[in-house]
Amino acid sequence: MTMMSAPTALVPATNRALGLGFTGNLGNLDAYISAVNRLPMLSHDEEISLARRLQEKNDLAAAQELVLSHLRLVVSIARGYLGYGLPHADLIQEGNIGLMKAVKRFDPDQGVRLVSYAMHWIKAEMHEYILKNWRLVKVATTKAQRKLFFNLRSHKTGLDAMTPPQIDALAKLLDVKREEVIEMETRLSGRDIALESSTDDDDDKFAPIAYLSSDQNEPTKVLEAEQVTRLQSEGLETALGKLDPRSRRIVEARWLANDDGSGATLHTLAAEFGVSAERIRQIESAALKKMKGALAAYI
Structure with missing residues (x-):
């Protein structure tokens, strides 16, 4: 398969879609990631409108906009599976297939954002790809390992582990290190392990998929962190700016003076x-209510 066949197949031929498109081959993976990160995200209302156009009229242009606006989600999820040694581009390619399946099946009336719905389909495609490919990739990655891979079984006399003299003889015959023969025999004799548990109980938390994937780049968590940062800086400053000097002084003294939350008491401010x-409590309550309204635009 070509490294970026799926990602490049998803993008429009012109630069009209979403105000930013792709023209021809992007050249490399970094250019692709940079391009998809510049694509604008959809508002909730835009997402619902496009999904209904697709659902009711089979509008492929609407489907394209939904896919394009979520390509960055696939890139983010793919980063969590780089530990398997599989190409980042291939993981993105498989994830994009899952994204297209999600867009096709998305129901805008269910009250769920596409970003949450699509994550299941994207991860499912990546998991399937990993299950089919990661063991093969890990068995033989160097020239010496490939040489051992294709010769080891033919030189073994049975299913039992090789004896030290057999290991030494094979290492000499293939001109490789003794340790490499031992390592390859261990790999070939090892059994496959299911990435995900076959049950629905608490054993799921001990399945390999629970600790092989990283949630540091989980899109929803990244968005939540960005939202918190935005609230703490821009949103908070805007809300405080809407208060009169006395109300602002009270709120800052009560809630923002110390990091540990030990602010001034009502009696201290009363004096x-x-x-x-x-009266200080009433002023504080009114100020917090006013700030809450101002912060609504940042939630």
Whole structure:
């Protein structure tokens, strides 16, 4: 298979779609990733509208926009499976197939965002690809290992492990190190292990898939982290800017003065402003309510 056949097949021939398209062959994987990361993401309303056009009118242009806007999701998920030694481009290619399947089956009336729905299909295609290919890739990766791979079985006399003299003789015959013969025999005699548990109980957490994949680049977690950062900086500053000086002073003294959350007491601020503690509590409550409204735009 060609390394980037699926990704390049997904993109439009012109640069009209989504305001940014691809023209011809992107050249390499880095260029592809850079290009898909520049594609704009869809709002919830746009996503629903496109999904309904696809569902009701079989509008392929709508399907293309849904796929293009989620290509970055595939790239992000693929990074979590690089530990298997399989090409990043091939993982992306298989993930894109899963994304297209998800778009085809997506129901906009279920109340679920496409990003959440598509993750299952993308991972399913990647898992299938890994199950079919990772053991073969890992068995023989160097020239010496390939030489051993194709000669070891023919020189073994049975299913039992080779004896030290047999190992020494084979290493001399094939002109490889003794340790390499031992390692290859261990690999070939090892059994395949299911990536995912065959049961639905708590044993799932001990299946290899639970610790071989990384969730550090999980798209939903990345988006959540970015949203938190945005709230803590831009959103918080905007909300504080909508308060009068007294209200802002009270909120900052009560909630933002110390990292451990030990802010000023109501009585301390009451003495500062020459009012009752109850009045400080009322001002604080009104200020927090006003800030909540301002922060709604960042959630």
